[in-house]
Amino acid sequence: MPQTLDAIDAKILDLIQKDAALSVAEIADRVGLSSSPCWRRIKRMEEAGIIEGRVTLLDRDALGLGFEVVASVKLALPSKENLHRFEQLVRKWPEVLECMTVTGAVDYVIRITTTDMHAYDSFLREKLLGSGLVSDVQSRIVINVAKRTTALPLGLISDYVPAS
Structure with a gap:
């Protein structure tokens, strides 16, 4: 059964799935929290398995793997x-x-x-x-990739408002 997330959780997830290099302070600022509560939310979602890990995306063409x-x-x-x-x-x-x-x-x-x-x-x-x-x-x-994303469609979660 999916975990219950509020709008702030969804905003945090939206931010980190698009840029895992953001600091907790940057995330907290963008979602309107202080760093400690933001960090606790992230930690809770990691422990619940909602956040599986963080990766760096590489350019396959630049590496000769196109x-x-x-x-x-x-x-x-x-x-x-x-x-x-x-x-x-x-x-x-x-x-x-x-x-x-x-x-x-x-x-x-x-x-x-x-x-x-x-x-x-x-x-x-x-x-x-x-x-x-x-x-x-x-x-x-594959000749051309019209769309490629690793971002999940968090807009499907109720009460979600995209982070700006």
């Missing part, structure tokens, strides 16, 4: 054991940024980033198909 593929993966035999084995493997592959179990004709959709087509081909042959678990992969090369 080749992105969304792949639909069908397992040869989608048993409970094979699903578990595949998920364990995927967690070890740094090229896989996301892996989702989905409904429909395939078992998983995975998002992969790498340096180029040749590196993806190696990943496909050696890891995905080499696992012995996969019967089919449909790869879609």
Whole structure:
């Protein structure tokens, strides 16, 4: 069951999901609190698991990792054991940024980033198909990203008013 958040909690979350480098004093100032109560709210949301962690987002193109593929993966035999084995493997592959179990004709959709087509081909042959678990992969090369965000739609939380 979701935690109950008030409008100030939602404003704090909105601020830190957009810029995790903000200090508690900056956050407190923007939401109209002093630092101590703001820090306590953040700590409470961390302890409740609402705030899972804080990360720095990197520019994949600047790092030479701009080749992105969304792949639909069908397992040869989608048993409970094979699903578990595949998920364990995927967690070890740094090229896989996301892996989702989905409904429909395939078992998983995975998002992969790498340096180029040749590196993806190696990943496909050696890891995905080499696992012995996969019967089919449909790869879609990402040409352009119209929107990419890590920010959750906090406007869906009742009583939420965006922080300015």
